[in-house]
Amino acid sequence: MDIFMTCSICGFTHNCICAHQPNLSSNIEFALLYHENERHKLTNTGKLLLNSLSNTTEYTWQRKEPPQALISKINQADTETWLLFPSKEPVLSSDFHHRHDPSKKQLFVLLDATWQEAKKMVNKSPWLKALPCLEIQTDEASRYHLRRNQSEGNLCTCEAGIEVLEMVKEPENAQALSCYYDQFLTVFQAERSGHKFTS
Template identity: 40%
Template sequence: MSQKCPRCGFIHNCYCEAIPTIASDLCFTLLTHPNEPSRATNTGKLIDKLFDDCTITEWQRKSPCERCLPDTSPYSPVLVFPCEESVPLAKWHQKQQGAKSNFIVLDGTWQEAQKMLNRSAWLKLLPKVHLDSAELSQYQLRRNQEPGNLCTFEVCAEITREVGNEHDANAMLTFFEDYLLRFQAERSGHALTR
């Protein structure tokens, strides 16, 4: 019987060697819905493998993550979520004038992410940005996705692109396309054949 890879957890389709080296020093905080860590389809865990400054923390309705608060975060916290008061990411980035941002991404289904925002007064107080992406999602592992909705991994790749690191964003999306093929083969219990 084959062994699980201790790093990626796959048996037949280890993707460790496919993980790209990302030069970006972006900071991400993934606020994860309590249901998300147990889902095999979670893509936030991949961001943690790519970026040195990535923290994954479980969302708490009333207890904010200190890394997400303006007074305790080492960088300017900004929630990545499209809504009426959100501004385009490019506009936010330009206004920061080189100061580093802590990009907070709600990691869950779109329905869960909306509930997380609606139920947390502390999240509502954060500045918000939205992406101007016209990219179509490659992610087809969950049902009930609406057109234009990107998964957590794709959101982080698009942030990387919009702050000016096209090379890293392209490397991320090439890896993600390969990962999705490996994931489907792994879920079917066989090695990917090319």
């Protein structure tokens, strides 16, 4: 009888992708703010950012108990924070280089949630609503098709991270993360079906 062990890093049992995981150093920082329903889903791509980029930190969103460690980081005088979320008057990614303060560290908050959950997270969190919003502009269609009822034009968490890395002119990091993401997508259906991927 075969006994299969789930990898504690990538979360896969039959198709561990850790051999494809890059170890990247970036000049920017990501904060992954998880909705509690999202963290342990096999389809979650935020873990790819977390595994690859040393400047990525994870937090759990709770309406009644805001993540004080993240709020403290946002309030640091030497840090400029952007919330990746569409708003009525967002800063578009094409305008970022004209709008950001180059003398400050750049922190990007990614809401790791469904779009419905993300809207609730922002609406119920005054500290999130106070952040300047950054909207990613890209000509690339999302490659993420692992869930039903996805809104056209939306990017998954990992894809958003890749676009930010391109935006801040770290193309090598973006390419390495994109290759890791491709491997995730390649083996995912086999993993969900409970067997080893074969090309």
